[in-house]
Amino acid sequence: MESIKVGLLGLGVVGGGTWSVLQRNAEEISRRAGRQIEVVQVAVRDVAKARAKVGDGIEITNDPALVVANPQVDIVVELIGGTTLARDLVLQAIHHGKHVVTANKALLATHGTEIFEAASAKGVMVAFEAAVAGGIPIIKAIREGLTANRIEWVAGIINGTTNYILTEMRTRSLSFEQALAQAQQLGYAEADPSSDVGGLDAAQKLTLLASMAFGIPVQLDRAYVEGITHVSDQDIHIADRLGYRIKLLGITRRRAEGIELRVHPTLVPAHSMLANVEDAMNAVLVNGDAVGQTLYYGKGAGEEPTASAVVADLVDVTRLHTADPEHRVPHLAFQPESMADIPVLPIEQVRCAQYLRMSVNDAPGVLAEVAQVLADSEISIGSMIQEPASDGVATLIFMTHQAQESNVAHAINKIESMSFMRSAVTRLRVESF
Amino acid sequence: MESIKVGLLGLGVVGGGTWSVLQRNAEEISRRAGRQIEVVQVAVRDVAKARAKVGDGIEITNDPALVVANPQVDIVVELIGGTTLARDLVLQAIHHGKHVVTANKALLATHGTEIFEAASAKGVMVAFEAAVAGGIPIIKAIREGLTANRIEWVAGIINGTTNYILTEMRTRSLSFEQALAQAQQLGYAEADPSSDVGGLDAAQKLTLLASMAFGIPVQLDRAYVEGITHVSDQDIHIADRLGYRIKLLGITRRRAEGIELRVHPTLVPAHSMLANVEDAMNAVLVNGDAVGQTLYYGKGAGEEPTASAVVADLVDVTRLHTADPEHRVPHLAFQPESMADIPVLPIEQVRCAQYLRMSVNDAPGVLAEVAQVLADSEISIGSMIQEPASDGVATLIFMTHQAQESNVAHAINKIESMSFMRSAVTRLRVESF
Numbered sequence: 001m002e003s004i005k006v007g008l009l010g011l012g013v014v015g016g017g018t019w020s021v022l023q024r025n026a027e028e029i030s031r032r033a034g035r036q037i038e039v040v041q042v043a044v045r046d047v048a049k050a051r052a053k054v055g056d057g058i059e060i061t062n063d064p065a066l067v068v069a070n071p072q073v074d075i076v077v078e079l080i081g082g083t084t085l086a087r088d089l090v091l092q093a094i095h096h097g098k099h100v101v102t103a104n105k106a107l108l109a110t111h112g113t114e115i116f117e118a119a120s121a122k123g124v125m126v127a128f129e130a131a132v133a134g135g136i137p138i139i140k141a142i143r144e145g146l147t148a149n150r151i152e153w154v155a156g157i158i159n160g161t162t163n164y165i166l167t168e169m170r171t172r173s174l175s176f177e178q179a180l181a182q183a184q185q186l187g188y189a190e191a192d193p194s195s196d197v198g199g200l201d202a203a204q205k206l207t208l209l210a211s212m213a214f215g216i217p218v219q220l221d222r223a224y225v226e227g228i229t230h231v232s233d234q235d236i237h238i239a240d241r242l243g244y245r246i247k248l249l250g251i252t253r254r255r256a257e258g259i260e261l262r263v264h265p266t267l268v269p270a271h272s273m274l275a276n277v278e279d280a281m282n283a284v285l286v287n288g289d290a291v292g293q294t295l296y297y298g299k300g301a302g303e304e305p306t307a308s309a310v311v312a313d314l315v316d317v318t319r320l321h322t323a324d325p326e327h328r329v330p331h332l333a334f335q336p337e338s339m340a341d342i343p344v345l346p347i348e349q350v351r352c353a354q355y356l357r358m359s360v361n362d363a364p365g366v367l368a369e370v371a372q373v374l375a376d377s378e379i380s381i382g383s384m385i386q387e388p389a390s391d392g393v394a395t396l397i398f399m400t401h402q403a404q405e406s407n408v409a410h411a412i413n414k415i416e417s418m419s420f421m422r423s424a425v426t427r428l429r430v431e432s433f
Numbered sequence: 434m435e436s437i438k439v440g441l442l443g444l445g446v447v448g449g450g451t452w453s454v455l456q457r458n459a460e461e462i463s464r465r466a467g468r469q470i471e472v473v474q475v476a477v478r479d480v481a482k483a484r485a486k487v488g489d490g491i492e493i494t495n496d497p498a499l500v501v502a503n504p505q506v507d508i509v510v511e512l513i514g515g516t517t518l519a520r521d522l523v524l525q526a527i528h529h530g531k532h533v534v535t536a537n538k539a540l541l542a543t544h545g546t547e548i549f550e551a552a553s554a555k556g557v558m559v560a561f562e563a564a565v566a567g568g569i570p571i572i573k574a575i576r577e578g579l580t581a582n583r584i585e586w587v588a589g590i591i592n593g594t595t596n597y598i599l600t601e602m603r604t605r606s607l608s609f610e611q612a613l614a615q616a617q618q619l620g621y622a623e624a625d626p627s628s629d630v631g632g633l634d635a636a637q638k639l640t641l642l643a644s645m646a647f648g649i650p651v652q653l654d655r656a657y658v659e660g661i662t663h664v665s666d667q668d669i670h671i672a673d674r675l676g677y678r679i680k681l682l683g684i685t686r687r688r689a690e691g692i693e694l695r696v697h698p699t700l701v702p703a704h705s706m707l708a709n710v711e712d713a714m715n716a717v718l719v720n721g722d723a724v725g726q727t728l729y730y731g732k733g734a735g736e737e738p739t740a741s742a743v744v745a746d747l748v749d750v751t752r753l754h755t756a757d758p759e760h761r762v763p764h765l766a767f768q769p770e771s772m773a774d775i776p777v778l779p780i781e782q783v784r785c786a787q788y789l790r791m792s793v794n795d796a797p798g799v800l801a802e803v804a805q806v807l808a809d810s811e812i813s814i815g816s817m818i819q820e821p822a823s824d825g826v827a828t829l830i831f832m833t834h835q836a837q838e839s840n841v842a843h844a845i846n847k848i849e850s851m852s853f854m855r856s857a858v859t860r861l862r863v864e865s866f
Contacts, residue, residue, distance in 0.1 A: 141573070
């Protein structure tokens, strides 16, 4: 059978990895796919550098518009990133009747609705396994593996950079700044780490997972996003003593009133599977009503792990290339005409257990006053510890039961206004799954 | 679009679960699949009992041959188990042009080659996600999610009964017999537990995983199978002190000389992901050359977890029902004409690290003699501990580096023939992945 022809936009980390994997495993891949997958054209900024990598056999251009319009190309692989040029190129590729494979979570979390609609109208596929959790086939699991289930919630460690930083902070007693600097040295964090440590990268991925789990449109702007820059080594070590680890989780959950969609540092029980996902590894826990909890674990970034997902998408698209569009897996797991109109809840309506730490004057009655404020806000205390006082300042830590976030915010405001307070309240959320 | 019509053979644990999930999540499932999945006929032994479960709307028969020949039926779901009647019915269903979904690992591990050939010749699909690791979509992950990779090895906890027994032995200091009795009381083990505790069930599943990982025919008769009946609480506690847990693993690995295919109790480092898979849970670790290690975790048995996999297969088959057979995923991951002729290695050619425990006379020179035998057999010792002697008997425990199994067997024979020995040598294998 004739080979399927691929046009590659970008030959950076993931593009280079995709090229390498397609070359190295060409035989293994075509034994599976039933035909060869052949890169016929590459668009890059630096043609000479690309030539050195891919050799003489294939066309190299610095104009990506040529690739998306190339009549020889069946599938366009978009690996240039960003949400402006990438959006134009993906829409042009679709317009020209090409299937698209992309690793671009920012693009799909922002312009997914437009892109998927254009693809459906044109009868082409947009595959994006590499956009979430790198080499872990989590999109396939949710879209195809768990179709029997009403999915109740998804919770994942979907940013390797922050997981590496939090692991180093705990195991080597580093500060956030020290761990970040080390992550940058090792190439786990970028020079501008804000999208990772601020939680945006995880929120983009979570937005896609939520759409596929619940059949709702992508709504990145509705996500609650809190990063790890304020997580202190003190909190990590207190959590450790309480039997918890702090992880940056993306959590999306179906409630009667709507969908929770939130990224924040979270205390999880130390013996749980998620707590033991260390270093730069990713893992996603999915709860379906029939299957219960399933977990998917692996490398969430890097040259070849991400390429593994890109190439798996190429094989899928190759298989379904000439099949009737109705036989394909819907982009967001549910048929476009069956998407649900469930609202995403603002953070104030989320319910979550809380870890609250505060410094107070070491005086009788203080604990009772704080406890009273919590009670007044309908926040039930699960446990409390008081750290030994020094210099007349005591540290109180409360672990609460599930409480409405608006009540928690109200209580924190009230507590912080009290005269015995010696610090702001540090608040982290707690999940036990 | 018209509904797809399903004929159900068996309405026991998994059949009943499949029925329940299809009813309860009918809307969610058809929003994904794009059409309704409708059970139109059920074959059972006890028609009245089935009628009580499924109500009046559908046909019930006690003759499964009617279902596999029913012109109205598009997909036959085989959930009666066994390898005789089930084989006949599956082959008949294929003969009548029906697609087949089955949870029957024994059938496929034994007659897979015949069944897949018949299906390919007839242009129908045989889907079997439920046959390995219950609700975990591990077959989908290997066949579709990791197609970019040359898979190097697969190692899994794929029998929940034995994992439950080993967990109870460790955490509650029970003997094998006590833990088994408890597993039987709780319904985790059958009245005749031999297929589970003897390792056959895991070997059937591993055989299927190996075929899909490496593109080799199913060869259950070549698998090395060792169960957990000889695992003592003493070894579990010694392993614990050495920083290991004992798990029944199915391991298949590609080596230059051939494929390792083996099920046996295995010491794994206590901090590893597999070591922390407890109770009746399953997990499969897959190593691909591009993606590295990925892990898939969840419930490997039970009514609804298994039904989750059966129904996911129904959705997949529904989607590809009218598609050209060439677009479908090959039964064993690789195109039938591209299967590899790599030999399965006999256990003697496997290389593995070892845990060796023996009771010896507490006399000078004994340790040196044992060490000499190991050295003569090219077995390198990683560490050794000697338990305090009592009544003149000392216990020696050796942890070896990787060694050829034939050498290990030879050394054990030689050691056991020595006059200072007070017990047989207990041997367990060690893997660190």
